Amino acid sequence: MITEKTAPFEADGFFAEADGSRVPYAVFSSQEIYDLEQERIYRGPTWNFLGLEAEIPHPGDYKSTFVGDTPVVMTRTEEGGLAAWVNRCAHRGAMVCRTLRGNATSHNCVYHQWSFDTKGNLLGVPFRRGQKGQAGMPKDFNPKEHNLRQLRVDSYCGLVFATFSEEVEPLDEYIGETMGGYIKRVFHKPVEYLGCTRQYSKSNWKLYMENVKDPYHASLLHLFHTTFNIFRVGMKAHCVTDDSHGLHSIIMAIKEGQDETAGGDYKEQNIRSYDEGFHLEDDSILALVEEYDIVATNHIQPIFPQLVVQQIHNTLVARQLLPKGPNNFELIFHFFGYADDTPELRNLRIKQANLVGPAGYISMEDTEATELVQQGTVRDGRETSVIEMAKHEPDQSNTLITEKLIRSFWRGYRKLMKFDQSSAQGA
Amino acid sequence: MITEKTAPFEADGFFAEADGSRVPYAVFSSQEIYDLEQERIYRGPTWNFLGLEAEIPHPGDYKSTFVGDTPVVMTRTEEGGLAAWVNRCAHRGAMVCRTLRGNATSHNCVYHQWSFDTKGNLLGVPFRRGQKGQAGMPKDFNPKEHNLRQLRVDSYCGLVFATFSEEVEPLDEYIGETMGGYIKRVFHKPVEYLGCTRQYSKSNWKLYMENVKDPYHASLLHLFHTTFNIFRVGMKAHCVTDDSHGLHSIIMAIKEGQDETAGGDYKEQNIRSYDEGFHLEDDSILALVEEYDIVATNHIQPIFPQLVVQQIHNTLVARQLLPKGPNNFELIFHFFGYADDTPELRNLRIKQANLVGPAGYISMEDTEATELVQQGTVRDGRETSVIEMAKHEPDQSNTLITEKLIRSFWRGYRKLMKFDQSSAQGA
Amino acid sequence: MITEKTAPFEADGFFAEADGSRVPYAVFSSQEIYDLEQERIYRGPTWNFLGLEAEIPHPGDYKSTFVGDTPVVMTRTEEGGLAAWVNRCAHRGAMVCRTLRGNATSHNCVYHQWSFDTKGNLLGVPFRRGQKGQAGMPKDFNPKEHNLRQLRVDSYCGLVFATFSEEVEPLDEYIGETMGGYIKRVFHKPVEYLGCTRQYSKSNWKLYMENVKDPYHASLLHLFHTTFNIFRVGMKAHCVTDDSHGLHSIIMAIKEGQDETAGGDYKEQNIRSYDEGFHLEDDSILALVEEYDIVATNHIQPIFPQLVVQQIHNTLVARQLLPKGPNNFELIFHFFGYADDTPELRNLRIKQANLVGPAGYISMEDTEATELVQQGTVRDGRETSVIEMAKHEPDQSNTLITEKLIRSFWRGYRKLMKFDQSSAQGA
Amino acid sequence: MSHALRAELMALQDEYISTLDTDRLEDWPTMFVEDCFYEIIPKENVDQGLPAPIIYCDSKKMLRDRVVSLRHANIYAAVIYRHFVSGLTFAEQPDGSIEMQSSYLVINTSQLGESVVYQTGRYNDVVVREDGRLRFKKKQCVYDTSRVQTLLALPI
């Protein structure tokens, strides 16, 4: 019965494989592991994506969001800076901010009207000094000790991140040079916010992380991809991780100089992913206006743990990934364009929203797939996946037929969660 | 990982503060603490409010309800007495009583027709003696040993209470003289039942207990209160707890002799709770027919753990508080009037039902507030609230600017749950 | 606090009574016991009913179903044999089969198009050998080691069973001679599948097991039964278990030679189960075309843990019982007839579908009853049921007034779950 | 013209569901012709061409029997149904009958006071005029919600 009573990650040899090629399915459904993730990842040495600066351009603008599953509010301060605080009143714990977005220079908790400034500092306590002989707060009550819990905040190219950690390295180091370069590719000029759409999936957040680090699936699950030559094996590719912990990565699929016989390759595999009979009556949706040095059809770049930067053709999205218990995650697609877009280009971006999001021609399958894994593995926590593709060629980074980014992710996750130690004992 | 695996209340120093001014948020969402409450509070030395005698006036009348989350039926016996039993068949555990209210002198379990009297005594077992050579129950089967689980029942001023405990003091001592006096104020003559409304909140039952012991919020959360001078700081007040465990309490707000400059006080605080521009076209709803020696606009009196006696203007309610897991509670508003009400007065009570209940002008905010705390604290079980108001003036009982009743509640709760010991070790 | 922290079945003396007459209610709602059941029962030495061969007559036909709560697919192989495999991809765990029923000679996982044959053997891995210098799978990747998890499958009279166990005895021994004889009574010639209906109950699967082993309730809960003389005390009866573990059983109610004064017996008990005033305008629904040597109105035969064979009048059903967590089960009524039915007889079977299923005149009460037990017992895990009827006459098998089959079930369950040992220690 | 008929058919559907939702079960059979057909069957079976129903009545007598049994024999928790109908389409047939389809939703409220989606499906009806009044010749309820929660007591 040990296995029933001990947290899975404490069993001998749990997550023993050090190379990230074998992942015990328990990590996708264990409540204990989920709680531990909140502690060691979201409140640990990570920078968590909150949103775009363009969402809160003016002093007092704010947005309610989350770090892991802790409610957090990000604000634009009076001075035009950025701040973030846990949305839990310093008095008796009510959520202070009750709306998704808005503008306010002071945030009043409805319960007893304690008020806080945009940085989360306590401004006022009603009847603090009592009234006409009726006592108020004790003399030793020091407002400075009762601010909202404040997070470290920083932004990178207009992307806002926050952390609970005092130890974590500065944001730009956390992102690293390699990843920074790719972010700058997309955020090379001022952006304008176009709104968001939300998708809720009955599966674990890490299954989505695997998904956006998996060029192998992209060419096989999404028929739309391959058929319309948006993304397929044979394209020039970048598949790279960051240089330190290996938790960030990029997949870039580049058209030019692509091997045009690719279609044939799918036929050889005789898999259903390539259907020649199929065409669009109105293919304006597939336009690709060249706006970057490198003309890529796909740029998919997860910045662990809460962000995925995406450029697909001319549609630009910052995807925010939020865990909602072990069995659910929410995905928020933040669409944006550039401030200097022509009406035509802006319109094209909006039209290409058809490609991504909850109804996206080439993304709707992803949550479907992650849910299939959730359902398939729920009773087999001690079984593992088999992540072998291109394992023997760790340096190949110009291929789309690889699972190296996923293995890298699991190695970093295992370290962050300290499973390497527990399983070391186990080993 | 200790903190993950050990029940929160077993961690060193959990709930260490002895004065009730610091409450760890885990008590609002931990399943283990909830289960422990069922054992130590609802099945422990407490008297639990089941309903009004006026709900079951005739012999055989019954009502299905709960003690904690255990289904219990309260009945009027043939002799006109009161009884209560756990709604779980002595045979194989089916709920015997399947309707909310009714009249029956025998309760038959549908599964195998075992029947019980109004007191829960086993009356009959079909085919107990078998039939034509077919065996029935063993000879040693003794019906007397297979009654329904019966609770001690008593009533106070027409309020019916039950307990699982053999040790708890008699009901009138449990309520105590001070609290008894206030109950008698409202129940000074025969009442008539007017029906109930139900509200379900996604928050912990103790957050509602805090709410009804919190005059401080009443004057700040409920704009309706202050604007129409129903309840505000500056009124004469009683804020008192019982004399023994401190788990019961009363808040009474009295108009006469009130400081009429009170409005000004709110302006000084400059808080949004006071809006002069606002008036009612039809203020008949605010009438206050004087029917008690002390003319109070508000009488809010929680009798731990399942009752809150309420008089607001002329609307009279016995609120029943039922826990539904750590994250939910149900609140049942039992409206009543006096048997000798004039039609006009009766009509006024019904019209003033607009003030309370799930859509009440001055109560709808309460469940909203408790849910804001539930949402704000769920990930921070080891953080605590800060309950300081008037802490240095423990004897002030004529103020509405105080959290003394809440601190008293937590001290009593901590004792009942034996957290004082565990944290003693911790300390 | 021990009782809170230890799994219930580890408490001293849990399930101490060896004779199956006292069952602690915790077995109906404990998550830990549920998880243990998945291991020791559904993945233990049992044969689990998957469906009828008639559901998958042609090569390639398949059906998605479950063993316990593990998704399993049963297929008809190209050679016409039977196979079953866990519906979890060998690559990264997605459910491979995404439809309830269909026909396919190869099953392709949508995520990366790994394909498997009808037996669950890995057929192909896209880009396994890479492409144009891009690496594929490592050379040491051996497809034979990456088949789907395959179960042992066998069929008995057209009923398909599967097991995870290598140890369990062959299917016909598992069923045993006695039970086999009764199965052959119903499956004495080729059957035709007529479709299924599904019922979902908010109660534990074992409560349904008790229900189908409980002739005592049948004569008391279902007024339709008794009133129309379909099933009542006084009928000739078979109440028998298998000869080995006692987990299978049969209840057969036989009309001929029945004591016609039975109605009187119910009146003596004066219970509401017998209502003379009541008749049907169209009683064609109660026809009973004699098609077996023994003319029984009821044949109810649970084959542990997932099957109940049923014949009621001329309606024939294989009921599949699937656990869905501790508090829910799904019941699938697989209706069938004989291949050589006349149109009239076939029509009668369909009309008599009114008797059973989610709206069945004489079955709708069963899930109602099991839910009443679930609700009545949830807070009293350490209390027990009292299962005494005819306990002192263990050899009476011709009576309907008995709970012997239920006691036999609990003895077998206790052994399979190894509670006999734990409580032995406890004792 | 057809708008008048449409209005009449909607009135019929509205009367039908309000009869059920106000617990006037005894009036329910009166909305059918004597020689009627009423069935509740999962879409799952219909799609496969399989006949297994959960309720199957080939005469008005059987409808009345169902009501009598519900009132006197069967045991089920007190429950409130609310029917909602939308997407009504119809076609007049050569024989003067009218084929009518619509989607239905049944919300179920338990004694505890919780309302949940109980069942959705399609009504496939045949309506005829009998002494000036529209009645159901056939009503087939093809339900989507194949997992029937607890039980199905009342007609759909």
Add this chain to the structure above:
Amino acid sequence: MSHALRAELMALQDEYISTLDTDRLEDWPTMFVEDCFYEIIPKENVDQGLPAPIIYCDSKKMLRDRVVSLRHANIYAAVIYRHFVSGLTFAEQPDGSIEMQSSYLVINTSQLGESVVYQTGRYNDVVVREDGRLRFKKKQCVYDTSRVQTLLALPI
């Protein structure tokens, strides 16, 4: 004839619920006559003949007061209601008024973007014609969902 009236009554109900669902609260009282009665009460109480309501207005003034309070005094989470009405039946009364019943369903969507069944029940209405326009003399909302989730802010 009665079909025209039926259409008019459906138009009235549709206008009523769309007024609420598009947050035009201030227009809501204008659909009632001055001397009107509006009530929201659980079926549980109605069935027992008990009077306790959750909202009780015996004048158009009280309807306006409710709106003013919702706009200026009360605090509740931003929420979206969608009303659905079906099963409309009616009967013209000797006094020229019309008694009308229908079932309603309210789906509630939270700020988080989750939609749930919030309440079902019956509208018991009395409608009169006032300067050529149909208005509510009485609207009684008898709700099934006795467990009101969190609170009831907006009218039904």
Add this chain to the structure above:
Amino acid sequence: MSHALRAELMALQDEYISTLDTDRLEDWPTMFVEDCFYEIIPKENVDQGLPAPIIYCDSKKMLRDRVVSLRHANIYAAVIYRHFVSGLTFAEQPDGSIEMQSSYLVINTSQLGESVVYQTGRYNDVVVREDGRLRFKKKQCVYDTSRVQTLLALPI
């Protein structure tokens, strides 16, 4: 007059949703004019004046492309939709077109046989008469349920 038009518009909405609910996707575009606009967008964005949609089609061609892709390219679990419409209001425009609003509810039934509230929202339609038949010039689906469950495959 306007009652006839109202009936016609309701018939249009009913035909529209029954087309979707009976899986006649290929007929869906035929209910629009050639130069049409169809959009599904969260209320959250509309309220802020932000344009991000989840489906955006500015021609009938794009509607047909969506159908072809759903039939041949996209992968999603078999699911049953049921649409319910209520609260229909409309106004005839000077140019002869008709602006029409209504609330919609979509209940979604999974293969497992569970039905849940999938989405509620408002239809903002512009309807025109083309060779005697009413067609959609514009159909904007503004949905409340901002958290789209799993995915949105079929049109609303």
